[in-house]
Amino acid sequence: xxxxxxxxxxxxxxxxxxxxxxxxxxxxxxxxxxxxxxxxxxxxxxxxxxxxxxxxxxxxxxxxxxxxxxxxxxxxxxxxxxxxxxxxxxxxxxxxxxxxxxxxxxxxxxxxxxxxxxxxxxxxxxxxxxxxxxxxxxxxxxxxxxxxxxxxxxxxxxx
Amino acid sequence: xxxxxxxxxxxxxxxxxxxxxxxxxxxxxxxxxxxxxxxxxxxxxxxxxxxxxxxxxxxxxxxxxxxxxxxxxxxxxxxxxxxxxxxxxxxxxxxxxxxxxxxxxxxxxxxxxxxxxxxxxxxxxxxxxxxxxxxxxxxxxxxxxxxxxxxxxxxxxxx
Numbered sequence: 001x002x003x004x005x006x007x008x009x010x011x012x013x014x015x016x017x018x019x020x021x022x023x024x025x026x027x028x029x030x031x032x033x034x035x036x037x038x039x040x041x042x043x044x045x046x047x048x049x050x051x052x053x054x055x056x057x058x059x060x061x062x063x064x065x066x067x068x069x070x071x072x073x074x075x076x077x078x079x080x081x082x083x084x085x086x087x088x089x090x091x092x093x094x095x096x097x098x099x100x101x102x103x104x105x106x107x108x109x110x111x112x113x114x115x116x117x118x119x120x121x122x123x124x125x126x127x128x129x130x131x132x133x134x135x136x137x138x139x140x141x142x143x144x145x146x147x148x149x150x151x152x153x154x155x156x157x158x159x
Numbered sequence: 160x161x162x163x164x165x166x167x168x169x170x171x172x173x174x175x176x177x178x179x180x181x182x183x184x185x186x187x188x189x190x191x192x193x194x195x196x197x198x199x200x201x202x203x204x205x206x207x208x209x210x211x212x213x214x215x216x217x218x219x220x221x222x223x224x225x226x227x228x229x230x231x232x233x234x235x236x237x238x239x240x241x242x243x244x245x246x247x248x249x250x251x252x253x254x255x256x257x258x259x260x261x262x263x264x265x266x267x268x269x270x271x272x273x274x275x276x277x278x279x280x281x282x283x284x285x286x287x288x289x290x291x292x293x294x295x296x297x298x299x300x301x302x303x304x305x306x307x308x309x310x311x312x313x314x315x316x317x318x
Binding site for chain 2: 007014015017018021022024025026030031033034035036037038039040046048083085086087088089091114115116117118119120122124126144145146147148149150151153154155157158
Protein backbone atom coordinates (compact mmCIF):
# COMPACT_ATOMS: atom_id res chain seq x y z
CA UNK A 1 0.00 0.00 0.00
CA UNK A 2 1.28 3.42 -0.92
CA UNK A 3 -0.11 6.92 -1.25
CA UNK A 4 -1.00 7.90 -4.80
CA UNK A 5 -1.61 11.48 -5.86
CA UNK A 6 -4.12 11.69 -8.69
CA UNK A 7 -4.66 14.97 -10.50
CA UNK A 8 -8.03 14.77 -12.21
CA UNK A 9 -9.30 17.40 -14.62
CA UNK A 10 -13.13 17.34 -14.80
CA UNK A 11 -15.93 19.23 -16.46
CA UNK A 12 -17.25 21.86 -14.10
CA UNK A 13 -20.72 20.33 -14.02
CA UNK A 14 -23.35 19.63 -11.50
CA UNK A 15 -22.85 16.45 -9.44
CA UNK A 16 -19.41 15.52 -10.82
CA UNK A 17 -17.80 15.50 -7.38
CA UNK A 18 -20.53 13.18 -6.05
CA UNK A 19 -20.01 10.78 -8.97
CA UNK A 20 -16.24 10.67 -8.52
CA UNK A 21 -16.39 10.30 -4.74
CA UNK A 22 -18.91 7.46 -5.14
CA UNK A 23 -16.78 5.70 -7.73
CA UNK A 24 -13.71 5.79 -5.51
CA UNK A 25 -15.65 4.73 -2.38
CA UNK A 26 -17.32 1.98 -4.41
CA UNK A 27 -13.91 0.52 -5.28
CA UNK A 28 -13.13 0.20 -1.59
CA UNK A 29 -10.58 3.02 -1.51
CA UNK A 30 -10.38 5.43 1.31
CA UNK A 31 -9.67 8.99 0.25
CA UNK A 32 -6.89 10.52 2.35
CA UNK A 33 -7.52 13.99 1.10
CA UNK A 34 -9.29 15.72 -1.72
CA UNK A 35 -9.12 19.28 -2.95
CA UNK A 36 -11.21 20.74 -5.76
CA UNK A 37 -10.72 24.15 -7.24
CA UNK A 38 -11.18 26.20 -10.38
CA UNK A 39 -8.64 26.09 -13.20
CA UNK A 40 -7.37 28.27 -16.03
CA UNK A 41 -10.46 27.11 -17.97
CA UNK A 42 -13.79 28.22 -16.40
CA UNK A 43 -15.55 25.09 -17.71
CA UNK A 44 -13.15 22.75 -15.87
CA UNK A 45 -12.17 22.01 -12.28
CA UNK A 46 -9.09 20.18 -11.06
CA UNK A 47 -9.29 17.65 -8.23
CA UNK A 48 -6.22 16.48 -6.40
CA UNK A 49 -7.04 13.17 -4.75
CA UNK A 50 -4.70 11.28 -2.43
CA UNK A 51 -5.60 7.60 -2.10
CA UNK A 52 -3.96 4.69 -0.36
CA UNK A 53 -3.62 1.53 -2.39
CA UNK A 54 -1.37 -0.85 -4.27
CA UNK A 55 -0.37 -0.02 -7.85
CA UNK A 56 -2.77 -2.52 -9.42
CA UNK A 57 -5.89 -1.18 -7.74
CA UNK A 58 -4.92 2.45 -8.34
CA UNK A 59 -4.54 1.50 -12.04
CA UNK A 60 -8.14 0.21 -11.92
CA UNK A 61 -9.41 3.43 -10.35
CA UNK A 62 -7.65 5.49 -13.02
CA UNK A 63 -9.29 3.41 -15.77
CA UNK A 64 -12.72 3.80 -14.22
CA UNK A 65 -12.26 7.54 -13.77
CA UNK A 66 -11.22 7.84 -17.41
CA UNK A 67 -14.49 6.17 -18.42
CA UNK A 68 -16.62 8.85 -16.73
CA UNK A 69 -17.98 11.31 -19.30
CA UNK A 70 -17.16 14.31 -17.11
CA UNK A 71 -13.51 13.35 -16.65
CA UNK A 72 -11.18 15.11 -19.09
CA UNK A 73 -7.88 13.62 -17.92
CA UNK A 74 -6.30 11.66 -15.07
CA UNK A 75 -2.64 12.03 -14.13
CA UNK A 76 -0.89 9.91 -11.50
CA UNK A 77 1.78 12.27 -10.20
CA UNK A 78 3.28 9.77 -7.77
CA UNK A 79 5.87 8.48 -10.24
CA UNK A 80 6.81 11.83 -11.72
CA UNK A 81 8.89 14.56 -10.24
CA UNK A 82 6.27 16.86 -8.74
CA UNK A 83 5.63 19.75 -6.40
CA UNK A 84 3.42 18.73 -3.49
CA UNK A 85 2.07 21.31 -1.05
CA UNK A 86 -0.61 21.66 1.57
CA UNK A 87 -2.00 24.65 3.43
CA UNK A 88 -2.83 24.27 7.10
CA UNK A 89 -4.42 26.69 9.58
CA UNK A 90 -3.75 25.66 13.14
CA UNK A 91 -5.33 27.38 16.17
CA UNK A 92 -3.31 26.86 19.34
CA UNK A 93 -3.93 27.91 22.95
CA UNK A 94 -1.64 30.74 24.06
CA UNK A 95 -0.68 32.51 27.29
CA UNK A 96 1.50 35.61 27.71
CA UNK A 97 4.33 33.22 28.62
CA UNK A 98 4.00 30.87 25.61
CA UNK A 99 3.27 33.54 23.00
CA UNK A 100 6.92 34.26 22.12
CA UNK A 101 7.65 30.52 21.89
CA UNK A 102 4.80 29.97 19.42
CA UNK A 103 5.80 33.00 17.35
CA UNK A 104 9.33 31.57 17.24
CA UNK A 105 8.03 28.17 16.06
CA UNK A 106 6.13 29.91 13.27
CA UNK A 107 9.26 31.86 12.24
CA UNK A 108 11.49 28.79 12.25
CA UNK A 109 9.13 26.94 9.91
CA UNK A 110 8.60 30.01 7.70
CA UNK A 111 4.96 29.98 8.75
CA UNK A 112 2.84 33.06 9.52
CA UNK A 113 0.84 34.14 12.51
CA UNK A 114 -2.46 34.57 10.69
CA UNK A 115 -4.51 35.58 13.71
CA UNK A 116 -3.59 36.46 17.28
CA UNK A 117 -6.27 36.53 19.96
CA UNK A 118 -6.09 36.76 23.74
CA UNK A 119 -6.39 33.02 24.31
CA UNK A 120 -5.41 31.56 20.92
CA UNK A 121 -2.99 32.07 18.10
CA UNK A 122 -3.56 30.81 14.54
CA UNK A 123 -0.54 29.68 12.55
CA UNK A 124 -0.70 29.39 8.76
CA UNK A 125 1.80 27.05 7.11
CA UNK A 126 2.36 25.92 3.54
CA UNK A 127 4.65 22.98 2.99
CA UNK A 128 5.13 19.36 2.10
CA UNK A 129 3.88 16.61 4.39
CA UNK A 130 7.08 16.50 6.44
CA UNK A 131 6.86 20.20 7.26
CA UNK A 132 3.17 19.98 8.21
CA UNK A 133 4.01 17.06 10.51
CA UNK A 134 6.82 19.03 12.16
CA UNK A 135 4.49 21.97 12.88
CA UNK A 136 1.88 19.68 14.41
CA UNK A 137 4.45 18.00 16.65
CA UNK A 138 5.91 21.31 17.79
CA UNK A 139 2.57 22.91 18.71
CA UNK A 140 0.99 19.80 20.27
CA UNK A 141 2.26 20.43 23.82
CA UNK A 142 0.63 23.89 23.84
CA UNK A 143 -2.87 22.56 23.17
CA UNK A 144 -4.27 22.47 19.64
CA UNK A 145 -7.80 23.92 19.50
CA UNK A 146 -8.68 23.54 15.85
CA UNK A 147 -7.02 22.53 12.61
CA UNK A 148 -8.15 22.96 9.05
CA UNK A 149 -6.14 21.53 6.16
CA UNK A 150 -6.68 21.86 2.44
CA UNK A 151 -5.41 18.42 1.53
CA UNK A 152 -2.43 18.13 -0.82
CA UNK A 153 -2.25 19.78 -4.21
CA UNK A 154 0.40 18.83 -6.74
CA UNK A 155 1.81 19.84 -10.13
CA UNK A 156 4.35 18.05 -12.32
CA UNK A 157 7.74 19.75 -12.14
CA UNK A 158 9.28 21.19 -15.24
CA UNK A 159 12.48 19.94 -16.84
CA UNK B 160 -27.47 34.07 -4.17
CA UNK B 161 -24.35 34.36 -2.09
CA UNK B 162 -21.32 32.22 -1.33
CA UNK B 163 -21.52 30.33 1.92
CA UNK B 164 -18.52 28.76 3.61
CA UNK B 165 -19.48 25.65 5.54
CA UNK B 166 -16.97 24.01 7.85
CA UNK B 167 -18.10 20.44 8.41
CA UNK B 168 -16.49 18.10 10.92
CA UNK B 169 -17.10 14.46 9.96
CA UNK B 170 -16.16 11.00 11.15
CA UNK B 171 -13.16 9.79 9.22
CA UNK B 172 -15.05 6.84 7.78
CA UNK B 173 -15.31 5.12 4.50
CA UNK B 174 -17.65 6.74 1.97
CA UNK B 175 -18.48 9.86 4.01
CA UNK B 176 -17.28 12.21 1.30
CA UNK B 177 -19.45 10.44 -1.30
CA UNK B 178 -22.53 10.71 0.97
CA UNK B 179 -21.98 14.41 1.61
CA UNK B 180 -21.25 15.27 -2.02
CA UNK B 181 -24.40 13.37 -3.08
CA UNK B 182 -26.53 15.12 -0.47
CA UNK B 183 -25.40 18.55 -1.63
CA UNK B 184 -25.75 17.71 -5.33
CA UNK B 185 -29.18 16.18 -4.60
CA UNK B 186 -30.37 19.51 -3.18
CA UNK B 187 -29.49 21.23 -6.44
CA UNK B 188 -26.46 23.07 -5.10
CA UNK B 189 -23.33 23.45 -7.04
CA UNK B 190 -20.18 23.11 -4.98
CA UNK B 191 -17.75 25.94 -5.76
CA UNK B 192 -14.89 24.32 -3.94
CA UNK B 193 -14.32 21.60 -1.41
CA UNK B 194 -11.27 20.74 0.64
CA UNK B 195 -10.98 17.77 2.98
CA UNK B 196 -8.11 17.17 5.35
CA UNK B 197 -7.16 15.55 8.62
CA UNK B 198 -7.76 17.30 11.94
CA UNK B 199 -6.36 17.37 15.46
CA UNK B 200 -8.39 14.19 16.07
CA UNK B 201 -7.34 11.20 13.92
CA UNK B 202 -10.92 9.84 13.85
CA UNK B 203 -12.29 13.05 12.26
CA UNK B 204 -11.80 15.02 9.05
CA UNK B 205 -12.77 18.60 8.37
CA UNK B 206 -14.38 19.62 5.08
CA UNK B 207 -14.55 23.22 3.97
CA UNK B 208 -17.32 23.53 1.41
CA UNK B 209 -18.12 26.69 -0.51
CA UNK B 210 -21.63 26.68 -1.99
CA UNK B 211 -23.66 29.27 -3.82
CA UNK B 212 -27.22 29.76 -2.63
CA UNK B 213 -29.72 31.91 -0.80
CA UNK B 214 -29.85 31.80 3.00
CA UNK B 215 -32.99 29.69 3.15
CA UNK B 216 -31.64 26.86 1.03
CA UNK B 217 -28.25 26.88 2.75
CA UNK B 218 -30.16 26.53 6.03
CA UNK B 219 -31.84 23.40 4.56
CA UNK B 220 -28.50 21.92 3.53
CA UNK B 221 -27.08 22.52 7.02
CA UNK B 222 -30.06 20.74 8.57
CA UNK B 223 -29.70 17.77 6.23
CA UNK B 224 -25.96 17.56 6.87
CA UNK B 225 -26.60 17.58 10.62
CA UNK B 226 -28.90 14.59 10.19
CA UNK B 227 -26.16 12.43 8.66
CA UNK B 228 -24.75 10.01 11.24
CA UNK B 229 -21.17 10.71 10.18
CA UNK B 230 -21.47 14.47 10.59
CA UNK B 231 -20.20 15.72 13.94
CA UNK B 232 -20.84 19.44 13.47
CA UNK B 233 -21.65 22.04 10.80
CA UNK B 234 -20.56 25.66 11.09
CA UNK B 235 -21.57 28.40 8.65
CA UNK B 236 -18.61 30.76 8.80
CA UNK B 237 -20.08 33.29 6.38
CA UNK B 238 -21.67 35.43 9.09
CA UNK B 239 -18.83 35.25 11.56
CA UNK B 240 -15.52 37.02 11.46
CA UNK B 241 -13.25 34.43 9.89
CA UNK B 242 -9.91 33.78 8.24
CA UNK B 243 -10.33 32.61 4.66
CA UNK B 244 -7.33 31.40 2.65
CA UNK B 245 -6.59 29.42 -0.49
CA UNK B 246 -3.39 27.95 -1.89
CA UNK B 247 -2.79 28.15 -5.61
CA UNK B 248 0.01 26.75 -7.78
CA UNK B 249 0.16 28.48 -11.12
CA UNK B 250 2.46 27.36 -13.97
CA UNK B 251 3.16 30.16 -16.45
CA UNK B 252 5.13 30.23 -19.72
CA UNK B 253 8.43 32.08 -19.40
CA UNK B 254 11.18 33.43 -21.67
CA UNK B 255 14.51 34.98 -20.67
CA UNK B 256 12.88 38.37 -21.27
CA UNK B 257 9.74 37.80 -19.16
CA UNK B 258 11.41 35.92 -16.30
CA UNK B 259 12.30 39.01 -14.23
CA UNK B 260 8.81 40.42 -14.73
CA UNK B 261 7.19 37.23 -13.41
CA UNK B 262 9.58 37.05 -10.46
CA UNK B 263 8.66 40.66 -9.68
CA UNK B 264 4.92 39.84 -9.79
CA UNK B 265 5.51 36.99 -7.33
CA UNK B 266 7.46 39.31 -5.00
CA UNK B 267 4.84 42.05 -5.11
CA UNK B 268 2.11 39.61 -4.08
CA UNK B 269 4.31 37.93 -1.44
CA UNK B 270 4.11 34.75 -3.47
CA UNK B 271 6.98 32.30 -4.05
CA UNK B 272 8.61 30.92 -7.15
CA UNK B 273 8.04 27.26 -6.31
CA UNK B 274 9.63 25.83 -9.47
CA UNK B 275 11.63 27.41 -12.28
CA UNK B 276 12.12 25.52 -15.52
CA UNK B 277 13.45 26.57 -18.91
CA UNK B 278 10.04 27.20 -20.43
CA UNK B 279 7.80 27.58 -17.38
CA UNK B 280 7.78 29.08 -13.94
CA UNK B 281 5.48 27.93 -11.12
CA UNK B 282 4.23 30.54 -8.67
CA UNK B 283 2.82 29.52 -5.29
CA UNK B 284 0.46 31.95 -3.60
CA UNK B 285 -1.59 31.85 -0.40
CA UNK B 286 -4.24 34.47 0.05
CA UNK B 287 -7.85 35.46 0.13
CA UNK B 288 -9.97 35.40 -3.02
CA UNK B 289 -9.06 38.96 -4.01
CA UNK B 290 -5.34 38.19 -3.94
CA UNK B 291 -5.75 34.98 -5.94
CA UNK B 292 -7.74 36.93 -8.52
CA UNK B 293 -5.04 39.59 -8.76
CA UNK B 294 -2.34 36.97 -9.39
CA UNK B 295 -4.41 35.34 -12.12
CA UNK B 296 -5.01 38.67 -13.84
CA UNK B 297 -1.34 39.66 -13.67
CA UNK B 298 0.00 36.39 -15.13
CA UNK B 299 -2.70 35.91 -17.76
CA UNK B 300 -0.91 37.87 -20.52
CA UNK B 301 2.18 35.60 -20.18
CA UNK B 302 0.26 32.39 -20.90
CA UNK B 303 -1.04 30.21 -18.07
CA UNK B 304 -0.18 26.54 -18.60
CA UNK B 305 -1.71 24.87 -15.58
CA UNK B 306 -3.40 25.88 -12.36
CA UNK B 307 -4.17 23.85 -9.30
CA UNK B 308 -6.08 25.33 -6.37
CA UNK B 309 -6.94 23.86 -3.00
CA UNK B 310 -10.30 25.54 -2.63
CA UNK B 311 -10.85 27.84 0.33
CA UNK B 312 -10.28 26.84 3.93
CA UNK B 313 -11.55 28.93 6.80
CA UNK B 314 -11.42 29.23 10.59
CA UNK B 315 -13.43 31.48 12.92
CA UNK B 316 -11.31 34.38 14.16
CA UNK B 317 -10.67 34.78 17.84
CA UNK B 318 -11.89 37.68 19.92
